[in-house]
Amino acid sequence: MGQSRPLHKSTPGDVESDPSTAELLAELREYLRPDPPAIGLPPQVFTSPRLYEAERARIFGSSWIMVAHRDQLANPGDYLALDIAGEPVMVTRGEDGRLHGMSPICRHRMMPLVESGAGSAKDFTCPYHLWRYHLDGTLAGATHMRGNPDFDPAACRLPGFAVAEWHGLVFVNLDAGAAPLDGWMADVEGDLANYRLDEMVQVVSWTEEWKCNWKIAVENGHENYHAIGFHPNTVKPLMTGGIDMEVRADSTLMTRLLTRTEVPMETSVLPLTDEEKKILFSFRLFPCSSVATFGESVAWISLIPLSLDRTEVRGGTLMPAAALEGADVEAIRKQTEAFTGVINAEDRRGLEAVQRTVGSRFIQRGHLSPKEPGLLAFYRNLAFALTEADPA
Ligand code: FES
Numbered sequence: 001m002g003q004s005r006p007l008h009k010s011t012p013g014d015v016e017s018d019p020s021t022a023e024l025l026a027e028l029r030e031y032l033r034p035d036p037p038a039i040g041l042p043p044q045v046f047t048s049p050r051l052y053e054a055e056r057a058r059i060f061g062s063s064w065i066m067v068a069h070r071d072q073l074a075n076p077g078d079y080l081a082l083d084i085a086g087e088p089v090m091v092t093r094g095e096d097g098r099l100h101g102m103s104p105i106c107r108h109r110m111m112p113l114v115e116s117g118a119g120s121a122k123d124f125t126c127p128y129h130l131w132r133y134h135l136d137g138t139l140a141g142a143t144h145m146r147g148n149p150d151f152d153p154a155a156c157r158l159p160g161f162a163v164a165e166w167h168g169l170v171f172v173n174l175d176a177g178a179a180p181l182d183g184w185m186a187d188v189e190g191d192l193a194n195y196r197l198d199e200m201v202q203v204v205s206w207t208e209e210w211k212c213n214w215k216i217a218v219e220n221g222h223e224n225y226h227a228i229g230f231h232p233n234t235v236k237p238l239m240t241g242g243i244d245m246e247v248r249a250d251s252t253l254m255t256r257l258l259t260r261t262e263v264p265m266e267t268s269v270l271p272l273t274d275e276e277k278k279i280l281f282s283f284r285l286f287p288c289s290s291v292a293t294f295g296e297s298v299a300w301i302s303l304i305p306l307s308l309d310r311t312e313v314r315g316g317t318l319m320p321a322a323a324l325e326g327a328d329v330e331a332i333r334k335q336t337e338a339f340t341g342v343i344n345a346e347d348r349r350g351l352e353a354v355q356r357t358v359g360s361r362f363i364q365r366g367h368l369s370p371k372e373p374g375l376l377a378f379y380r381n382l383a384f385a386l387t388e389a390d391p392a
């Protein structure tokens, strides 16, 4: 007779009830030690549907995610729609000039109001039975509903999400009551002050889908070690001082990384110090958003899960508006687009190959190099979010 185990009713955030997930979490907790082991994540964290459900509930349900630059939402009516870990999300610029975040799912019978992408609209009409919503998510009208006394049009609106703009970068948080974004960004205000992000414009932007688990992409973004393998002719030549990434006073959710260059970078309009001209500075805001500087260019990138094994890569390159005055902007745009396109393709090809191995029975946790300290910062935040933090 086999031993019977009590049936355990589970919820999306209730991961302890699955013995294999509980084991994974126990291994993740090791990263919370003051002297964490320099070893990679257990491979099952990239394949476990239960762990992904926990990530959806405990991480993506309540984290600030960078989704755009304000240039993509410049005018009233501009909107963008995307998925954050399986949750449809829309951000609009309202008639009042303010940003609004909301669920784009019709309150009648679940029809999505818009497809993923971007556009401009005066309002949103549901394609199914033509209910209409304002740019701020309130109901503008519902056809043939007067006969239902229980339906209150004034109370009907799309559920709101939190949105915030930080120096032109637009963030959304599925938790409408989330703690303000500014608190998490305070540490990097000083680091980036001389880059004058408010005076930058977006020269190119991109949205791509990579067939890999989001953490495979985020890990990759926490180290330059891979420049020697994936980017020998693109990123590596920019690393004139080597590929080391130093962690600068790490704080909760925010990891600040820098790489020193041998050759100072040219600047024409930004008041960068001599020290800043020899630093590639970047930050990673847990779980998946980042900003990186290269002289007068600044890139933002977000690696947002679409499913367990697909990731949306959103990003853009910013430059000071003053540096573009009188320049051949179209030529700069084309050149930047071509360069970032090649780098993204190099990462994508490599990371999709890594994803193809994650189901192998013969993989094991790998030892990390001293050249990838940023990974341990990411692992610590991941472990904290999945094991300690209060689920939303
Ligand atoms: S589902 Fe939108 S109007 Fe019916």
Ligand SMILES: [Fe+2]
Pocket: 220, 226, 230, 231, 347
């Ligand atoms: Fe890369």
